[in-house]
Amino acid sequence: MRALTLLLAVCCAVTYVAGYTITLKTYQHDCYHEEIKKDSFYTISYEVGGNDLVDFMVTGPDGLSIKNILQQNSANFDFPEHLASGKYTYCFMNPTSSPTDKTINFHAHGVDHDELMPIEEKASPLEKEVIQLAQSIERILDHHDYMIVREEEHRDTAESTNSRVKWWAAVQIFLVGAACAWQIWYLKSFFEVKRVV
Template sequence: MLGSPSLVTKWMLVLLACLFQWTQGYTVKLRTYQSDCYNENIKAEGYYSVSYEVANNENIDFMVTGPDGRAVHSILTQGSGFYDFPNNKNPGRYLYCFMNPANSPTEKTVHFHVHGFDPDDLLPIEEKASPLEKEVIHLAQSVERILDHQDYMIVREGEHRNTAESTNSRVKWWSAIQILLVCGVCAWQIWYLKSFFEVKRVV
């Protein structure tokens, strides 16, 4: 029954798990040759990810550096990206940077979101939870992670749709220009050949 204490407790745990999920959105402008870096303290058993999108289908470089100072992930010259931090394998402080490539002289606007879940927030609740209730909490975290990936795929689909529509528009206008050019050349050839057969009178 819905009113049973165990079921109510489970629903409360699910709601609390969803409330402890956090998402932060930022917007930065990268001037020519500029880089902008941020750091995240990645904890074991937590969940952290970052997704970004560059305005106007521009491209940037994205790089993640691990706690040991080595690059663990890089995306070069792309307009969007998504990265899950490997918290269970190597917790610690990670650095991620957005860089305007050296071959790009224009300023670029980057929108990025940081998604995370801190296990310490739910530690007092999990200590009193049964194994089934802990699984419910982990399931809520997995659902949130899937939603993050879905949001990223929606952004990518929008970019691809805009690119396809832009390409279709350019092909349409180029085809129209080609038709006009062919018609103009044909008209000029007809006029030029017709001038050979004109009878010119000498007065």
């Protein structure tokens, strides 16, 4: 019965994945805040469209920098579990004077284990292993959901590129055909005998 209760508590753990897409203009930065509890799992994954690069920074509730990732087009950041509870801020920055806007897809993955904490305090070693296994499964599911979103975005990009290549090939065929027709007409008119009456 206790094992069934533990399994039910593990299955009822609140899991969420939040996915966002933002656009950064030149020298712009965009920040987000998350209320994170101590000893909870939380990670942020991001990817910049194209080959563009951005800076990523995380600051804690005390305002001190926890992580700086400079000029990367994708990264994952796991919040260490020993961090204190509080409001954490993460920012994306476009420090370059690139004329094009930069599109960033980012996902915040997290699991709240408040329902599991009372069980963990009195759990046997086997039950603790089951809880850790459940947490690992939640992380894998979060990452799987994130990879599905990335695959959809990459497929859309590939289909768009395929469409552009197809239309460019059609335009080239038309231009080559028009050039051939003009050359035939020009050579034919060049060899025509013109009579003066």
